[in-house]
Amino acid sequence: MKAIVQDAYGAPDVLYLSEVEEPVAGDDEVVVRVHAAGVDPGVWHITAGMPYLVRLMGVGLRAPKARVAGNDVAGRVETVGANVRQLQPGDEVYGCKPIGDGSFAEYVAVPAARLAAKPANLSFEQAAAVPVSACTALQGLRDRGQIVPTAKVLVIGAAGGVGSFAVQLAKAFGAEVTGACSTAKLEFVGSLGADHVIDYTKDDFTDGRRRYDLILDTAGRRPVTQLRRALSLRGTLVIVGGEGGGRWLGGFDRQILRAPLLSVFVGQSLRPLTATVRARDLDVLRRLIESGKVTPVVDRTYPLADAAEALRFIHDGHARGKVVLSIAGD
Numbered sequence: 001m002k003a004i005v006q007d008a009y010g011a012p013d014v015l016y017l018s019e020v021e022e023p024v025a026g027d028d029e030v031v032v033r034v035h036a037a038g039v040d041p042g043v044w045h046i047t048a049g050m051p052y053l054v055r056l057m058g059v060g061l062r063a064p065k066a067r068v069a070g071n072d073v074a075g076r077v078e079t080v081g082a083n084v085r086q087l088q089p090g091d092e093v094y095g096c097k098p099i100g101d102g103s104f105a106e107y108v109a110v111p112a113a114r115l116a117a118k119p120a121n122l123s124f125e126q127a128a129a130v131p132v133s134a135c136t137a138l139q140g141l142r143d144r145g146q147i148v149p150t151a152k153v154l155v156i157g158a159a160g161g162v163g164s165f166a167v168q169l170a171k172a173f174g175a176e177v178t179g180a181c182s183t184a185k186l187e188f189v190g191s192l193g194a195d196h197v198i199d200y201t202k203d204d205f206t207d208g209r210r211r212y213d214l215i216l217d218t219a220g221r222r223p224v225t226q227l228r229r230a231l232s233l234r235g236t237l238v239i240v241g242g243e244g245g246g247r248w249l250g251g252f253d254r255q256i257l258r259a260p261l262l263s264v265f266v267g268q269s270l271r272p273l274t275a276t277v278r279a280r281d282l283d284v285l286r287r288l289i290e291s292g293k294v295t296p297v298v299d300r301t302y303p304l305a306d307a308a309e310a311l312r313f314i315h316d317g318h319a320r321g322k323v324v325l326s327i328a329g330d
Helices: 041-048 052-059 124-128 131-144 161-172 183-191 224-230 253-263 279-290 304-315
Strands: 002-005 016-019 029-039 072-080 092-096 107-111 115-117 152-156 176-181 196-199 212-217 231-240 269-273 298-303 322-326
Touching: 002 304, 016 304, 029 124, 029 131, 029 304, 041 052, 041 304, 072 107, 072 124, 072 131, 092 124, 092 131, 092 279, 115 279, 124 298, 124 322, 131 161, 131 212, 131 231, 131 269, 131 279, 152 161, 161 176, 161 183, 161 212, 176 183, 183 196, 212 224, 224 231, 298 304, 304 322
Parallel strands: 152 176, 152 212, 176 196, 212 231, 231 269, 298 322
Antiparallel strands: 002 016, 029 072, 029 107, 029 322, 072 092, 092 115
16 A cells, blocks of 8 residues: 655655555454545654653654654545454544554554544544644643633644644633734634634733633644643643653643743642543544534545645644545545
8 A cells, every 4th residue: 555654764755655565454443445544743753752851752863663654644544453343344443543653545554542433524634633633722722621611721722734624622611701812813713713812922911901711722832831821720721742852841731830930939820731532532522523513624634645835834834624535435
């Protein structure tokens, strides 16, 4: 089968199209014929092997352990493992491979616990945009953020993959939502349903004039001490991912060091988030999507062979919502 592989860490150009062996389902896995695969910043970090912390997370110290790139997947079940009861061949599914164990291929073996029925009102391309980003937004707001109706919520990076889902989910939970983004994306964030939109290139939302009960930061650059100025006295900051910073920890130093240490001394909750894609949350998202409360936004699609170009587009910060690889027709 055809797949996008990499033999070394580096810029997106290390990715190339190759022929590899088709996978076989383990006892707790299913083999999926991939129709579409989502592209997100996490794939860029694994491709680049940067910061070095990523390599220590099990993806390989000097070179990637798994050659095939990608995480998100949507397609049809081909075969099921001996222990799988909830899925059967022909089912339309969406979900996610374990980190560093790729989905940019014509067929993938995926743990059944990481798959669920695809929302009936979505194409495969739309469904592939959901798993990692929407589960991250859901777990950030509901689990780490403990969102409640009428809460004042600020989503930083509201135009991105996680942010575009977070705005819609926060509205579905009954919150008053403010989205922060760059000038060019203000209209887009407003179209997602945000009650207020802030241009973070011009407006300092951390000056203390406005306070929020919950901040979900997906942009990964501002110091925790600065973000605290925008929190209510008992507010919660949830930090997703990490961009910028040094070669060893990158922007993840806020999650690993700064937020946990500072939380000991302040009344606010400063919480890092490492999300996990799991079937029960995919089912929650499916119901929200089928009810019309949440809609994935796909900025553009690329063919499988152009995975490197798709990754560059994501890393350069151009995307509104998600970018997807189209691998097989519906």
